[in-house]
Amino acid sequence: MGNKLTGKTGFIVAVIVIFVYGIVGVPHGSLRQSIADRIHLGLDLKGGTHLVLQVHVAEAINSATDRDVQRLNAALAATGATAVKLDPLHPEVITIQGGQPTQQSAIHDAISGNDYAGYDIGAAPAGGYTLTMKQSAIRDLEKATLDQSIETIRQRIDNLGVSEPVIEQYGLGDNQILVQLPGVDDPARVENIIQSTAKLEIHQVVGSYADEAAAMTALNGVVPADEELVKGSSGVGGPDQFYLLKRASIVEGTDFKGAQPETDENGRPDISFNLTTEAGDRFYKYTDANKGTGSMAIVLENKVREVATIQSAIRDQGRITGGFTQQQANDLSLMLRTGSLPASISYLETRTVGPSLGAASIHQGVLAAVAGLVAVLVFMLIYYRGAGVNADLALLLNLLILLGFMGFSGATLTLPGIAGVILTIGMGVDSNVLIFERIREELRLGKTSAAAIQDGFAHAWVTIVDTHITTIVSAGILFLFGTGPVKGFAVTLTIGLIANVFTAVFVSRTIFDYLLGRRARGAALSI
């Protein structure tokens, strides 16, 4: 055995050892257990829930401008101008109207401060101004909203004890989130917990009416721009009423620091909460100013849960009594603790696979793969005799590398992934056949075994490069533009093809060289 050959053989053995390690890791317990720990199966194989969520980021923009409208109005109070949002379809536009002509420079100073750097300032009719949120500010806000939603959902799911969940941004459309929950095949409760915005806010109450019609009569048919009508009751079991509330909240979801389920003096479940320091200061200032006169409403998920008269100044402690069941109190305080979602969420896609179906799929997929593989291996041995052994070793090594890679990378094996493996077998066979047919051709031209092998590999190499690169190009495009199943398929196919170039060309060639070295001069090649 030449030096070069020894080196190549050593390299091949090293590759085998590395990838066997990739499949089983450090052996512990049974072989089956070792493999199961390393090769991650996709949801379609082991069962679970796959959700695609849409985050309605426009809501976050709406509440951001709501807060700015409130601040602007405070700053503009002396000038007689007011800030309003006129067009519900464009929540990013604030209009300043009604300013006295003598106050123009004061108004301009108020709105051009650093606080409103995120807005473009334009002129509006009758000496007013418009503040339009800049595209870059909108994008930043959208991204922050999406990130915060992902973080919130992650915390909620972690608190539920689902193992190995996937929660990430999803590339199919804008502002979508992918959630994968292995082992969860009845997603109803999880869906609710994820979806609840848990939007808890405290608003100032302006008035209350028995029903919507009464409210509209009292308001002469128009709800003022800075106020809103919200349905709800003043306490547990109270009759449903309509409340006119100030649109801008006193306290909002992100102001809550903690929340615990507790029981009130009558043993009924309720929730106690505390606020962040900054929100506590704000709350104190407000309650102190309106002590004894004003009342405020606790609004949960856009429904008034409780209305309370302000008895005394409150800083950062509070309690919600709302006729909860124990489960509701637990879930709700979990959601308040993990923070409310910055915007509401809807479901675009839900896929659930039961564990037994997954097991049946694995069984069938593996059976089909093994049946196909055995048929191919047997045919190669019959058709190419000695060289068939090369092809069979190359194919088996290809599968070993593929599975080993799955073990190392932590990529998940899905059903289409198994299909990708089967296609890899097909392309692997193709490379071997290309090489062997070419060697046979060269032998027919009267070349010696060594020369035929040399030229056969050289000619086939060009073709193998072209076919493999073309397929890898298309697999790469699938990976970039595909999602879920298509992506899994592209990953196994790409790795399989790279492994195939190594096994069908490098390994097979090394075996040929080894055989040539051992063989008596002039003996026929078994191909």
Added chain:
Amino acid sequence: MELFRNANIDWLGKKWYFLGFSLIFSVAGVFSMVAWHGIPRGVDFKGGTQITVHFDATPNEDHIRQAIDRRGIKDARIQRISGAGGASVNDVIISLPLASASDAAHDQGRTEVEGALSANYHDSGFVVQQVDIVGPTAGSQLQKQAALATGYSLLGMLIYLWFRFELIYGVAAVVAVFHDTLITIGFFSLTNQEITLTVIAAILTLVGYSMNDTIVVFDRIRENLALNRREKLADVVNRSINQTLSRTVIASGLTFLTVLCLYLFGGEVLHGFSFALVVGILIGTYSSIAVAAPMLVAYQDWRAKRAPAGKRVALPAAKAVRR
């Protein structure tokens, strides 16, 4: 053992038969897509709710239908499925149209069907095995994405072949692959089988496979052209196809064997996927010989006809082979 030793078949002489064969299948498929079944889209693309229910005993479809009708669920489709090799697995797929999965009331359809079965189906117990709910937004996005992925992958391959061979080789290969895709989708339309995301993966696979097959022939043409530039292109192409015939038949045959195993034993989940590959590998192999190679010759003849009399037209020689 050896098959097809020294094959000597005049492939290009049969080009009119090939054209006829391709036209019959393409036109039949296009006819079905336009005027008969349309392109049957699965729940992934058209949106809606699809629920796979496993029953403890052989399910009675009429009773399931009654249970669902009594609940007032409209337009439900109920379909028995079989396991590997046609074995009975007591599974039923219940599909609801898009209206059941609006973005606002996403899983209403599932809740309704589960409720209807537990209240009104008394023949045996049941377990919901798999639920796919695709809302209208996701459905149209998935559809757009699949079309984009196919388009870009064809473009990517065209550019690679342009770079490695000549533009006409890339065009011929892409036309052949387009022909395969059209006929395969035509088969889905003719047999009214639904096209799902996994079927799209299979179609992209066959695109890769057919391309692979075409490149093997083109590579040989390039090699033969470099050796002998005086021979007629038609003869070079014929010889190249014959030289690679043995490899074509064996490699395609074995790949066909593996996807056939997938089709026979892979079970319901892989059914559409493997059907696309079974059809696609046959058509893909055929198109390399019957569509891509004759196109090269037709292009050459067209250029010769346009050239001024007496002037020799150079063969569309590929770029020099890099070894």
